Amino acid sequence: MSELREKHKSIIEGYYYACCPHCKTTLVHGKNGTDTFIKCSKCGNFLHVEIKDDTVLVERKNS
Ligand SMILES: [Zn+2]
DSSP states (O other): OOEEEEEOOOSBTTEEEEEOTTTOOEEEEEETTOEEEEEOTTTOOEEEEEEETTEEEEEEOOO
């Protein structure tokens, strides 16, 4: 299981960005409560992105 938790400063008030843990591509910008799946456009990894309590969690989903 690959899991990455990062603390980020918000770039726009209340919004945080999630980066691919593999290639560091910015995946999505969201706010607390965000819970989404996204495929990295660069390396093709399928990732689960969750933002809560000012923490960005990116978890890799293996098929
Ligand atoms: Zn990637």
